[in-house]
Amino acid sequence: MRGGLLMKITVLLASHRRNKNTAQAVEFFLEKLKEGNEIEYVNLLDKKVEICLACDYCRKHYGHCVIKDEMESIIETFHKSDLIVLATPLYFNSVTSRFKIFIDRTQILYNAKYKLNDPIFKEKKKVVIIADGGAPHYPGQFDGIMTELKHFLGNINGEVMGYYKYNHTDETLIKDNETARKELTEAGEKIAKDLKNN
Numbered sequence: 143m144r145g146g147l148l149m150k151i152t153v154l155l156a157s158h159r160r161n162k163n164t165a166q167a168v169e170f171f172l173e174k175l176k177e178g179n180e181i182e183y184v185n186l187l188d189k190k191v192e193i194c195l196a197c198d199y200c201r202k203h204y205g206h207c208v209i210k211d212e213m214e215s216i217i218e219t220f221h222k223s224d225l226i227v228l229a230t231p232l233y234f235n236s237v238t239s240r241f242k243i244f245i246d247r248t249q250i251l252y253n254a255k256y257k258l259n260d261p262i263f264k265e266k267k268k269v270v271i272i273a274d275g276g277a278p279h280y281p282g283q284f285d286g287i288m289t290e291l292k293h294f295l296g297n298i299n300g301e302v303m304g305y306y307k308y309n310h311t312d313e314t315l316i317k318d319n320e321t322a323r324k325e326l327t328e329a330g331e332k333i334a335k336d337l338k339n340n
């Protein structure tokens with residue numbers, strides 16, 4: 143805990159639908175974390191995040207992007223967070239396209255760290271990943287998520303504290319999935335304790 147202050151938890155919602163499975167999974171996870179902590183939702187549906195222009199501006203301008211939209215302020219929010227929750231549905235075996243657009247724009251962080259040798263995220267950032275796929279289990283269903291997130295996690299110096307994934311959500315909604323509820327609320331409770339003890 144930061145001097146008795148609240149923990150700041152930022153939730154990145156990458157679903158293209160509001161209040162559906164991904165959001166429901168997040169609410170289960172937050173059940174025990176909401177009390178005593180500050181929660182900020184970054185719903186990509188509400189954020190103006192343009193596609194990366196691959197212009198290399200951020201290679202010459204440390205920590206800045208040529209595009210003036212909401213991306214830099216989201217990165218600032220991430221930077222101030224004690225825990226970041228990344229929540230995405232599976233779209234074609236990977237994260238959603240909105241999430242991919244967001245990830246590409248963290249090229250600012252990539253260039254700062256690997257090209258300008260001065261990482262913006264200097265300290266480890268705790269991260270929890272929640273993913274849901276509509277189809278029943280099939281081999282490799284969720285493999286693309288971690289492949290996609292690997293470099294992004296490097297950009298934010300992310301340390302994954304938990305990765306929770308649920309399939310068949312088109313048949314059984316997360317909100318009706320008692321196993322998911324139990325696992326996610328327990329995970330949130332455990333992380334609440336871990337954060338307080340750090």
Ligand SMILES: Cc1cc2nc3c(=O)[nH]c(=O)nc-3n(C[C@H](O)[C@H](O)[C@H](O)COP(=O)(O)O)c2cc1C
Pocket residue numbers: 157158159162163164165231232233234235236274275276277278283309310311312
């Ligand atoms: C464009 C698109 C691609 C999808 N691709 C997959 C997929 O590859 N594997 C899978 O299991 N489900 C896939 N789904 C189903 C979603 O993962 C599922 O409906 C999920 O619950 C959506 O999250 P939401 O309920 O928060 O909107 C896809 C859905 C859409 C719209």
